[in-house]
Amino acid sequence: MTIAVTGATGHLGRLVVDALIARGTDPAEIVATVRDTAKAAGLLAQGVQVREADYDRPESLVTAFEGVDRLLLISGNAVGQRVPQHTAVIEAAKAAGVGFIAYTSILRADTSPLGLAPEHLATEQLLAASGIPFALLRNGWYVENYAGSFGPAIEQGTLYGAAGDGRIAAATRADFAEAAAAVLISGESGIFELAGDQPFTLSELAAELAKQSGKPVAYQDLPVPDYAAALVGAGLPEGFAGLLADTDGKIQDGHLDDSTGTLSRLIGRPTTSLADAVAAALKA
Template identity: 50%
Template sequence: MKIAVTGATGQLGNLVVDALLARGAKAADLVAIGRSAQKLEPLAGKGLETRVADYNVEQALISALKGVDKLLLISASEVGQRVAQHENVINAAKKVDVQLIAYTSIANALTGGMKLAEEHIATERLLAGSGIDYVLLRNGWYIENYTDQLMGYLNSGMVLGAAGEGKISAAARADYADAAAAVLLSEEEQSGKIYELGSDKPFTLTQLAGAVGAAAGQDVAYQQMDPEQLEKIYADAGVPAAFAHILVDTDLRVREGALEVNSGDLAKLIGRTPASLGKVIKENLDK
C-alpha cells in the first residue's frame, strides 16, 4: 500500500510524514511529493521515496502519482490559484488509478460563509465529481496562526481583531497532521467520510490575549477593531490587499461561529486530547 503526501516539504506535510512513521508506516511505503528536490532531501534521508512535482503541471503530477494507492492532497498555499491546482492533482490521480484521496479542507466549509472557504468548497465538488473515493479532513484554524505573531502581541501588548467574542476551535498543526495520518492508515472504510476537526476547547480572541499574557507574565489585551481599519493595518504591514480582506472576513465570520467545531472528531482520530492553547503558547515562548 503506497501512501503519497503532496506538499510534503511544507509545515503540515512534514508533520504528516512524521506522524505516519510514528504510527508504524514503513518509510518505503511512503511517497513524499514536493516542488523542490533539495527540500525533499531530508525526507529521502528518512527512507521515503521522493518525487518532484508542481501543482501547476499535470504531467509531472501523473508521473509523481504512479503506483500510489492513497493520496493526501494538502491544499495549495496560493489563495486564488487553488482550484486549478487541485484540479490538476485530482485529474492526475484519476489517470493513474489512485484509490483514495484525503483532502485538507476547512472547518464548516459549507456553512461558515467564509471567503477563505470558497476554493475549498470548489475542491470538494471536484472530488465529488471525480469518481475517485475521497475523505474530507476539514481542518479548523491552526493555533500557530496566532503563535506566529507572539512577538507582535507582546511588543504591543495587544491582540487586534474583528471577531468579537466568537469562539475559535483552533488546534496545533501537529494534531491535524496526526489526524491525517490516522485516516490514511486506518483499516476502516474512509470513503465518503467528512471529519470536522478542531480543539475540544474553543477560545475567543480575548481569551487568546489572556493566555499569551499569562504565559509571558505581562499584560496583553484584545482590541476589537473596525473591520475597515483592521484591513488597512494588515495592508500597511505588507499583507496583499486581497488576503487582508479575506483575513478580516474570517474574523467577521468567526463572530457567527464559522470556526467553532463541536464534533470531537480530532480527539477521536488521534486518540487523545488535542494540545491546549496554553501548552502551544508556552512551547513557542520557550523556543
C-alpha cells in the same frame, strides 16, 4: 500499500509524514511529493521516497503518483489558483490509478461564509465527481495562524483582531496532521469536521500570552475594515489581509467554533491545549 503526501516540505506535510511513520507506516512506502526536491533532504534521511510534483505543472503529477494507493491532497497556498491546481492533482491521480484521496478542506465548507471556503467546496465537488473514494478533512483554524502576532502583541501589549467574543475551536498543525495520518492509514471515506476540544476567544488568547510572557497583553477589537488596514500596514498583501480580516469577522458568528470532538476521537487523545500551543510557539 503506498501513501503519498503532497506539499510534503510544507508545515503540515512534514508533520503528516512524521505522523505516518509514528503510526507504523514503513517510510519506504511513503511518497513525499514536493515542488523543490532540493528542500527535501530531511525527508530522504527518514527513508521516504521523494518525487517532484508541481501543482502548476500537470505533466509532473501523473509520474509522481505512479504506484500510489492512497493520496493526501494538501490544499495549495495560492488563494485564487487552488481550483485549477487541485483539478490537475485529481485528474493525475485518476490517471495514475490512485485508489483513495484525502483532502484538507475547511470547517463546514458546504455552509461556511468564510471567503476561503468557495475554493475548498469546489475541490470537494471535484472529488465527488471523480469516481475516486475520498475523505474530506475539514480542518478548522490552526493555532499557528496567530503565532506571527505573538511577538508584536507581547512587545506592544496589545493583540489586535476583529473577532469580538467569538470562539475559535483551533488546534495545532500537529493535531490535524495526526488526523490526516489516521485517515490515510485506515482508508476511511467520509466527511470529517475537525477542530480543537477547547475553543477560545482572542481575549483569552491575549490573557494566555500575558501569563506566559509575564507582560501585560490585552485584546483590542477593531472593525473588520480597520483590522484589514492594520494587516496591510504590517506588510500583508491587501487581498490576503482582507480575507484574514473577513475570517475574523465571521468568527463572531461562530463559524470557526465546533463541539463535535471528531478530531480528538480520530487521533486518540485530547487536542493540544491553548497553553501548550502558545508555549510551543513562543519557543519556536
